[in-house]
Every structure is written in C-alpha cells, then in structure tokens.
Amino acid sequence: MKHKESVKMWKRALEVFPGGVNSPVRAFRSVGGDPVVIASAKGAYLTDTDDNTYLDFVNSWGPLILGHGNKKVVKALKEQSELGTSYGAVSVQEIRLGEFILKHVPHIERIRFVNSGTEAVMTALRLARGITGRYLIVKFDGCYHGHSDGMLVNAGSGLLTASGDISVASSPGIPAETAKTTLTVPLDDEQSFQKIFELYGDKIAAVIIEPLPANAGLLKQRDEFLKLVRDVTIRHGALLILDEVISGFRLGISGFAGKYGVTPDIVTYGKVIGGGLPVGAVGASREIMNHLAPAGPVYQAGTLSGNPLAMAAGLATLNAMLEKNGYDKLSDLAKYLGKEFSKLIPSALEGKGYDMTLVQEDSLFWFSFHETGAYEPVRRVDRIWNKSALIYRHLFKALLNDGVYLAPSAYEVGFLSVAMETRDIDLFLQKLAAAIRKSPTLQEMETPEA
Numbered sequence: 001m002k003h004k005e006s007v008k009m010w011k012r013a014l015e016v017f018p019g020g021v022n023s024p025v026r027a028f029r030s031v032g033g034d035p036v037v038i039a040s041a042k043g044a045y046l047t048d049t050d051d052n053t054y055l056d057f058v059n060s061w062g063p064l065i066l067g068h069g070n071k072k073v074v075k076a077l078k079e080q081s082e083l084g085t086s087y088g089a090v091s092v093q094e095i096r097l098g099e100f101i102l103k104h105v106p107h108i109e110r111i112r113f114v115n116s117g118t119e120a121v122m123t124a125l126r127l128a129r130g131i132t133g134r135y136l137i138v139k140f141d142g143c144y145h146g147h148s149d150g151m152l153v154n155a156g157s158g159l160l161t162a163s164g165d166i167s168v169a170s171s172p173g174i175p176a177e178t179a180k181t182t183l184t185v186p187l188d189d190e191q192s193f194q195k196i197f198e199l200y201g202d203k204i205a206a207v208i209i210e211p212l213p214a215n216a217g218l219l220k221q222r223d224e225f226l227k228l229v230r231d232v233t234i235r236h237g238a239l240l241i242l243d244e245v246i247s248g249f250r251l252g253i254s255g256f257a258g259k260y261g262v263t264p265d266i267v268t269y270g271k272v273i274g275g276g277l278p279v280g281a282v283g284a285s286r287e288i289m290n291h292l293a294p295a296g297p298v299y300q301a302g303t304l305s306g307n308p309l310a311m312a313a314g315l316a317t318l319n320a321m322l323e324k325n326g327y328d329k330l331s332d333l334a335k336y337l338g339k340e341f342s343k344l345i346p347s348a349l350e351g352k353g354y355d356m357t358l359v360q361e362d363s364l365f366w367f368s369f370h371e372t373g374a375y376e377p378v379r380r381v382d383r384i385w386n387k388s389a390l391i392y393r394h395l396f397k398a399l400l401n402d403g404v405y406l407a408p409s410a411y412e413v414g415f416l417s418v419a420m421e422t423r424d425i426d427l428f429l430q431k432l433a434a435a436i437r438k439s440p441t442l443q444e445m446e447t448p449e450a
C-alpha cells in the first residue's frame with residue numbers, strides 16, 4: 001500500500017494544526033506511525049489521498065450508523081441546503097427532529113439541541129446544579145463526557161477519606177477549584193459509590209455515567225450496579241444524568257435507557273442524532289427542562305443550535321434506521337461477527353502468548369486482551385490488561401496496511417454500520433486472523449531487539 005500523498009498531506013497538516021489534528025486521538029499517537037489522510041468515503045469504506053480504501057470501523061466515532069454517504073441523508077442535506085443552512089430562528093427542521101425524539105423516548109418530554117456531546121454534558125451539569133442548588137458532580141473513572149473543565153479530572157488521594165485534594169485536573173488549564181467540584185469513583189464498585197454519598201451526599205447535584213461505558217474499552221456494567229446508582233441518587237436527592245452520546249439511538253431507538261429500563265433524570269445525546277453533522281442534545285421531563293432559559297433561570301444558548309442541516313441529516317438517519325429495520329440488521333451483523341470471531345480467531349492466537357476476547361453490545365465491539373485462557377469480564381478501567389496497548393498497536397498497523405481502519409487506540413470501541421454486509425465481516429476477520437498470525441508473539445513484542 002502506497003502512502004505518498006498521505007505523507008505529503010500529513011506534513012501540511014502538521015504545519016496547520018497542533019499535532020496535525022483537530023481532535024487528539026486522530027493523530028495515531030497511541031499506535032505509532034503517521035495517520036493516513038482521508039479524501040472521501042462511501043458506504044462502509046474510507047478512501048485516502050493515495051486512493052487506498054479501508055473498511056471503516058470508526059464511522060466518525062459513532063455518528064455514521066448508516067455508513068458514509070447514505071442516499072437518504074445526502075438527499076435530505078441537498079434539499080435542506082437549498083432551503084437555507086442556518087436561520088438563527090425557530091425552524092420546522094428542529095421541531096420535526098425534536099418531535100421524533102420525544103415520540104420514541106418515553107422518559108423525555110422536552111429537549112434542547114446543542115452542537116456537540118461536550119456541550120450537551122455542560123448543559124446537563126449546569127441544569128442539575130441550578131435545580132438542586134448543590135455544586136458537586138460524581139463521575140466514574142473511565143467514563144468520558146467531553147472536554148469541559150469539570151469532566152477532565154482524576155480521583156485524588158483524599159477522595160474517600162475526606163482529607164487532602166478531592167480530585168485533580170487531568171489537563172493543565174483546569175483550575176484546581178473546578179476539579180474539586182467533581183468527585184471521581186471507580187465503576188462497578190458499590191462500596192466506593194455509597195461511601196461518596198455518605199461523605200458528600202447533601203452537596204451532590206448529580207451523578208453522570210455512560211450507562212454502557214465505551215470510551216475506555218467497552219466496560220459493560222452489571223444491572224445491579226446501575227440499579228444501585230439509580231437508587232442512591234434518588235435517596236439523596238441528586239439527579240442521575242445518563243450520558244447516551246454513544247449509546248443513544250445506537251442500541252435501539254430509545255438507547256440504553258429504553259433497552260435496559262434504567263430511567264435517568266436527564267439524558268445527553270450526540271453522534272447518531274446528527275447523522276454525521278455536529279449535534280448534541282439534552283433531554284428530561286418537562287419540569288426539569290423548564291428550568292432552562294428562557295422558560296427558567298438556568299442559562300444556555302447557541303448561535304447554531306438546532307442547525308437545520310444537522311436536524312435534516314439526523315432526522316433522515318433516524319427515519320432510515322426505522323424504515324429499513326436498521327437496528328435488527330445491526331444486531332444480526334453483530335451476532336454474525338461474534339459467531340465468526342469465535343470460529344476464526346482462537347486458532348490464529350495459538351502460541352502468541354496472549355488471548356483476545358470480543359466484547360460486544362449490539363453494534364459496538366471491543367477487543368479485550370488478556371492472558372491465555374484467563375478471561376474475566378472487564379468492568380473498570382484499571383482492570384484492562386496492561387499489555388493491551390502494545391498488542392493492539394501491532395494488530396492495528398497490520399490491519400491498516402491491509403485496508404481495515406480500526407480506531408487508533410486500544411481503548412476505543414469499534415462501530416458497525418448498516419452499510420456493512422456479512423461479506424465485509426468475513427473479510428475483516430480473515431484479515432484480523434492474518435494480522436495476528438504475522439504479528440510477533442507477546443514475548444517478541446516485549447523484547448523487540450531479541
């Protein structure tokens with residue numbers, strides 16, 4: 001595979017953007033090597049500037065549930081651009097998408113559109129604080145909620161002892177005072193969660209969680225844990241924010257909450273509801289949402305919020321998913337992937353010194369690496385095997401050179417799209433098996449000079 005043009009373009013990118021990118025993980029830092037530069041995409045495939053094609057499991061990090069350039073979405077965008085690209089006024093497009101979402105998600109009665117998942121979370125947090133009059137937010141290690149100040153924090157040493165720093169910023173530029181307003185606890189840990197409420201319960205405005213954590217592997221939570229989170233928040237008068245930016249409208253039309261019956265106070269969306277254009281949203285009961293300006297005093301605004309192009313792409317995407325039984329197709333494809341993985345991959349792993357389990361939830365998947373024969377479901381980020389990044393880096397590179405585009409990080413999930421067929425899955429698994437076979441053993445990876 002030649003990358004002459006990509007190399008040239010990447011050099012140009014490095015002269016324009018910090019680290020060459022407009023979002024860090026695109027820079028391939030955790031897998032090494034230079035990114036390929038994408039020129040176009042269609043269906044299940046990306047094409048780079050050298051005309052190489054790649055079967056795409058990133059799908060723009062989740063929004064493209066129908067794959068690239070879906071006909072209905074393109075048509076909706078063309079039609080809408082003739083009607084205007086932004087009005088800065090109430091529009092029929094935003095009403096249509098809003099009504100669609102309210103119709104399909106029983107636990108929300110009002111919605112506000114914003115421009116990204118980060119913005120949706122910021123709005124949800126302000127709303128929770130504005131309603132409760134409390135200032136602390138509880139977040140879980142390994143969950144990602146965008147890059148707003150209060151969401152980029154790690155647990156500090158004094159977290160569970162009420163002494164020392166409560167939380168520390170995980171990026172320079174975040175005031176220590178802001179970091180301290182977020183309490184961070186491990187996932188899957190009832191005791192720590194209850195302890196935090198014993199210590200700070202009357203100050204906690206909200207708990208925010210990805211109900212299906214998908215930003216540090218795919219850390220499927222136990223039902224009992226999620227139920228405890230729900231019960232404890234109710235008991236202490238804190239609001240529960242389910243961050244469904246990834247899972248919303250991907251695990252079915254009513255997201256994780258609809259599929260598993262965990263009812264949030266506030267829900268955040270993004271990705272799929274914009275059909276590939278920038279969108280986020282906050283939804284809740286009428287009572288909660290009526291605290292937002294101008295209905296209530298909690299301020300939030302946006303020049304391009306409810307942008308008609310994004311609304312049109314989102315509505316076309318969701319309609320197409322329903323009309324074409326998209327969710328059933330994705331579930332079937334996911335089952336096929338699981339079945340074929342277990343047929344093809346174990347033999348390729350023989351003698352490699354590591355094992356690999358495919359973790360799935362509908363159209364999301366993640367490779368969980370572990371010692372041979374020692375698989376335990378991973379539910380928290382500190383339980384991810386520390387060899388994972390090293391192994392993934394080898395497989396990622398081999399697959400990229402063979403025309404498969406996986407996320408450039410061992411901690412990111414893969415996304416199936418409706419544009420994929422079983423033959424794409426077959427191709428992927430053949431290439432994955434070949435990549436494993438031709439990659440070094442774990443021992444060789446760890447001692448490359450030997």
Ligand SMILES: Cc1ncc(COP(=O)(O)O)c(C=O)c1O
Nearest residue numbers: 116117118144145146243245246
């Ligand atoms: C669960 C979750 N919340 C929030 C965000 C932030 O969304 P955005 O990147 O659109 O700001 C992301 C992004 O990946 C996410 O996965």
